[in-house]
Amino acid sequence: MQDLGIKVLIEGVNLQRILLGLWVTARIAFTAVIFSTVLGIFFGILMTRRNPVVRFLCHFYLEALRIIPVLVWLFIFYFGLARNFHINLSGEASAILVFTLWGTAEMGDMVRGAVTSIHKHQYESGHALGLSEVRLYQYIIIPQAVRRLIPGAINLTTRMIKTTSLVVLIGIVEMLKVGQQIIETNFLKSPTAAFWVYGLIFFLYFMLCMPVSHLSRYLERRWQS
Structure with a gap:
């Protein structure tokens, strides 16, 4: 039988290495x-304040995180701030910090939209x-806003999971990096x-995001009943 390359997945500890890389991906994504x-809930509520200085600072933060690509922020924190200011910041810590800042901005804007959509x-x-x-926000505003946030929050979660593939460029050995190493070794x-390794990575990303999507549908059905 012709060797199609699928044996690479079960040779040695290749499969175990990919699963360990999946754990790194999941750890970075879900921690962030x-x-x-x-933080996004507090930031979103802060964005609804009428103080012009607060609104300007919030808007500046939001636009800075949106306009500048996540990859550039990863480079700024890992190669720039950490190295130039002699801060002991690992690649994984840098990734979690950048994704948290990005996610806080996006989540905050969604919270702002949900809160302001609630009738006066x-x-x-x-x-x-x-x-x-x-107490007003705790018992009335936030519970109503959360229901309106679910679709956008689930979309943001899946985006963050997929975007973690960029961390390979700052030296983090996550799932995609492990796959590249296996392909190069067995080329x-x-x-x-490559077909089988990337196919498995595609499947694992799908399995990582699918429960999040099912949770969204479950919550929507429960709140509508």
């Missing part, structure tokens, strides 16, 4: 998602009940190994 969600009568009712500003004896 958790921090982004918490909700605010007036809360104030009429004697709720403080913190001469298995020229078609």
Whole structure:
């Protein structure tokens, strides 16, 4: 039988290495998602403030994170700030920090949109009940805003998972980097190994994102019932 290169996946510890790379990818992505969600809620509420200085600073932060590509931010933090200021910042820590900053900006803008879309009568009712500003957001505004956030938040999560492939360019050995190493090592004896290795990586990315999508649909069905 002709060798199609699929054997490369089960030779030695190649499969184990790819799965370890998947763990690095998931660790970076989901750590950043958790921090982004918490910080994004506070940032989004801050963006609704009417103070012109606060609004300017929030808008500047949001646009800076949106306009400048994530890859450039990775280079700035890992090769620029960490090296020039002698900060002991590993590649993985740099990646988590950059993805958290990016995710906070995107999540914050979605929170701002969700909060401002809630009718002003909700605010007036809360104030009429004697709720403080913190209690008003805790019991009335945020629970309603969360339901409107789910589709956008799930989309942001999957984007962050896929964008973690960029961290290979600052030396992090995640799933894609492991796949490239396996392909390069076996290029001469298995020229078609790239098809199988990248095919497996495609499948693993799909399996990583699919539960997030199912969670979104589950929450939507539960809240609509």
